[in-house]
Amino acid sequence: MLFIEMAGCFWRYHAPIGRLMYVGKIPARATKIHAVCCEAMERAVEAIRPGASAGDVYSAWQQTVERPGCTTIAATIAATR
Numbered sequence: 001m002l003f004i005e006m007a008g009c010f011w012r013y014h015a016p017i018g019r020l021m022y023v024g025k026i027p028a029r030a031t032k033i034h035a036v037c038c039e040a041m042e043r044a045v046e047a048i049r050p051g052a053s054a055g056d057v058y059s060a061w062q063q064t065v066e067r068p069g070c071t072t073i074a075a076t077i078a079a080t081r
Contacts, residue, residue, distance in 0.1 A: 040064035 002023055007016040022030065040061045047060035 036065060036067070 002021045003018060004021065005016055005018040007014055009015075043060040043064045044057050047057045
């Protein structure tokens with residue numbers, strides 16, 4: 001597993017971006033977790049609308065990752081290690 005982080009700065013606004021990559025064969029569990037995270041991101045994007053709070057968007061994400069086998073995003077990520 002390889003973690004790469006890069007950042008840019010413009011007028012004191014810093015914007016880091018990190019990526020986690022596998023070198024070699026990707027574990028099956030990591031593939032499943034990736035699919036759950038992609039679905040959670042889609043649910044969060046769908047929740048963004050006029051009048052929606054940040055909590056509404058977060059709840060849409062969290063409800064997806066809290067399905068059986070994915071109790072919290074932290075536990076989901078830890079399961080790949």
